[in-house]
Amino acid sequence: MRATRRFTLRVNGASHEVTGEAQTPLLFFLRNDLALNSPKFGCGLGECGACTVLVEGQAARACALPVRLVAEREIVTLEGLGSVEAPHPIQQAFIDAQAAQCGYCIAGMVMTAKAFLDAQPNPSEAEVREALRHNLCRCGTHVEIVKAVMLAAERGRQDAAAS
Known part of the structure; x- marks a missing residue:
């Protein structure tokens, strides 16, 4: 027992x-x-x-x-991370890049991307693909997901430069 x-x-x-x-x-x-x-x-x-x-x-x-x-x-x-009223910047990037289709994988993608961008705020596309390679999307929106992570990274750099 x-x-x-x-x-x-x-x-x-x-x-x-x-x-x-x-x-x-x-x-x-x-x-x-x-x-x-x-x-x-x-x-x-x-x-x-x-x-x-x-x-x-x-x-x-x-x-x-x-x-x-x-x-x-x-x-x-x-x-x-955020709310509907005030999404976290990475959540907003996923929305803006239209990275979700069915939505089943998206929370895991966002959380993986968040940890990755916290460690590597200036990634290459190849590094993003490597970081997300163990997260599966059955709908095939990987291209939009990579775009969303790159968009979040770009916005993060812009925010850092403006500060």
Whole structure:
């Protein structure tokens, strides 16, 4: 019999107490306990990227990440980046580039791109493609997604120059 434990998850700036088995994937708590629907269940193996969230600023696959490894660490989902009224600049770039079709992969793409641009604010197109190569889009909007990331990078440089 597996033991259940209490875990404190720090998600999008708020602390939440959840109860479950230590090996349960973070994704299940995000979606089922916290009602955060941006990270999607795609493959369940950490290979498609639909479940990507940020853990301490690093892109992580929530479907393959045991909750015990992220307790007390800062987790950010797409809901924590911005809102409909005030989207994060990378969210706005995805909107402006019309990078979404069905939308299933987009949260994971945005979160992966956010972590990437935080580490590499002046990427080449080849670097963007490399950074996103493990995120799958079944609709085939990869070209628009790359354009969105390049647009976000360009706008970030413009904002930095204006400051």
